[in-house]
Amino acid sequence: MALLKFKKVGIAGISACVPKNIIKNEHFTEIFSAKSLKKAIKTTGIIERMISDKDKCSSDYCYEAADKLLDEMKIDRNSIDLLIFVSQTPDYRIPSTAIILQDRLGLPKSTAAFDINLGCSGYVYGLSVAFAYSSQESINKVLLLVGDTVSKFVSPKDKTISLLFGDGGTATLIEKNSKFGDSYFSLNSDGGRSDVLKIKAGGYRNPSSHETLTPKIHEAGNIRSDEQLFMDGAEIFNFTIQEVPKDIIKLLKYSNTKMKNIDFIVYHQANKFITDYLTKKMKCSLDKVPYSLDKYGNTSCASIPLTIVSKLREKSTNKRIILCGFGVGLSWATALIDFSDVCISKIREL
Amino acid sequence: MEKMKIKDFISELKENLEVEDEDQEITLETNLKDLEEYDSLSVLSIIAMIDKNFGKQIPSSGFVKVTTVSSLMDLIGKEYFQ
Numbered sequence: 001m002a003l004l005k006f007k008k009v010g011i012a013g014i015s016a017c018v019p020k021n022i023i024k025n026e027h028f029t030e031i032f033s034a035k036s037l038k039k040a041i042k043t044t045g046i047i048e049r050m051i052s053d054k055d056k057c058s059s060d061y062c063y064e065a066a067d068k069l070l071d072e073m074k075i076d077r078n079s080i081d082l083l084i085f086v087s088q089t090p091d092y093r094i095p096s097t098a099i100i101l102q103d104r105l106g107l108p109k110s111t112a113a114f115d116i117n118l119g120c121s122g123y124v125y126g127l128s129v130a131f132a133y134s135s136q137e138s139i140n141k142v143l144l145l146v147g148d149t150v151s152k153f154v155s156p157k158d159k160t161i162s163l164l165f166g167d168g169g170t171a172t173l174i175e176k177n178s179k180f181g182d183s184y185f186s187l188n189s190d191g192g193r194s195d196v197l198k199i200k201a202g203g204y205r206n207p208s209s210h211e212t213l214t215p216k217i218h219e220a221g222n223i224r225s226d227e228q229l230f231m232d233g234a235e236i237f238n239f240t241i242q243e244v245p246k247d248i249i250k251l252l253k254y255s256n257t258k259m260k261n262i263d264f265i266v267y268h269q270a271n272k273f274i275t276d277y278l279t280k281k282m283k284c285s286l287d288k289v290p291y292s293l294d295k296y297g298n299t300s301c302a303s304i305p306l307t308i309v310s311k312l313r314e315k316s317t318n319k320r321i322i323l324c325g326f327g328v329g330l331s332w333a334t335a336l337i338d339f340s341d342v343c344i345s346k347i348r349e350l
Numbered sequence: 351m352e353k354m355k356i357k358d359f360i361s362e363l364k365e366n367l368e369v370e371d372e373d374q375e376i377t378l379e380t381n382l383k384d385l386e387e388y389d390s391l392s393v394l395s396i397i398a399m400i401d402k403n404f405g406k407q408i409p410s411s412g413f414v415k416v417t418t419v420s421s422l423m424d425l426i427g428k429e430y431f432q
Contacts, residue, residue: 043391234410
């Protein structure tokens with residue numbers, strides 16, 4: 001069972017960078033009727049999203065966020081011990097993008113660097129890894145860069161997903177410091193349901209070919225290729241109802257904390273209907289749940305830190321916050337973090 | 351768990367589907383797929399409704415087979431209704 005507890009390690013700073021290009025969902029009249037478009041926007045809560053330029057990668061948004069955060073916090077770059085890059089849209093298949101970022105950010109060669117390939121649960125998983133390394137005597141500062149450009153593998157002609165996703169990158173500085181209280185993590189996985197959110201081809205199981213790149217007509221007239229994202233929305237909702245409240249309650253029990261003492265729950269920004277339902281199911285107030293998906297959509301692993309940066313910038317000090325990421329894998333993770341004095345940078349655009 | 355009255359189920363279903371036409375009657379024989387409002391987002395509402403009222407989840411493969419309101423009730427389990 002992956003239940004983790006850490007002491008004297010915490011989040012010192014968070015920043016985010018999003019693309020400048022705004023796509024408004026109300027303009028998707030080619031594949032949606034006006035009525036169904038209005039309903040989709042109302043149900044998901046997603047009004048608009050930021051979409052990256054063709055020549056930009058997730059790492060570019062993460063770089064921008066990290067570069068500015070390090071400058072703003074006046075961090076000596078030679079003091080960074082580890083860089084972790086969490087993404088499902090790396091620069092290359094090999095080498096790891098984290099290593100390229102080590103060089104771009106001017107970090108020393110003594111910095112350890114590696115990628116983690118996770119989506120929706122990626123921020124919480126990445127944070128748990130950063131916290132774990134920071135618990136080592138020699139590790140004092142870890143830079144966690146988390147971002148995705150999901151728009152690059154979504155078919156605009158697939159109604160199940162064309163309105164949902166946005167792009168962006170974030171940077172979080174994790175430090176060892178006695179000012180930080182206890183933090184807790186619960187990490188889970190279910191590979192038996194891996195088909196529910198998948199890009200079927202382009203890896204080594206089903207290599208790329210002319211056939212896999214050719215768009216096909218699927219259920220309800222949705223068009224996508226095998227190298228574009230497939231999502232079974234109903235099955236994902238079933239999964240979140242079954243697993244997410246259970247995991248939050250498990251973590252509260254592990255940390256001996258009551259829900260009434262939690263200040264905020266920051267969910268992965270998948271769909272407002274889903275997360276409002278989960279909140280009500282746990283008999284928790286919706287006032288504790290900030291949302292950024294109205295403006296940024298579902299930014300995959302970046303959605304939790306992006307929500308913190310955009311919605312909790314002046315509200316996080318001395319707050320106990322639950323972070324809950326769930327989705328592709330299937331993979332889900334919950335964290336309970338004491339946000340003491342966190343430097344939350346103003347959101348940037350690239 | 352107390353059994354749900356069929357008329358209450360149909361009424362809640364009509365509300366969740368956000369059927370605009372007030373004169374549109376929803377009966378056991380109504381084919382959901384014929385309703386303009388029935389789409390993938392309606393399925394999410396119905397999943398929430400089933401969870402709230404019956405504490406169970408229906409796999410998405412089940413929803414693919416749903417036609418009439420009666421077939422939806424069969425999927426949930428007729429034993430849940432009075």
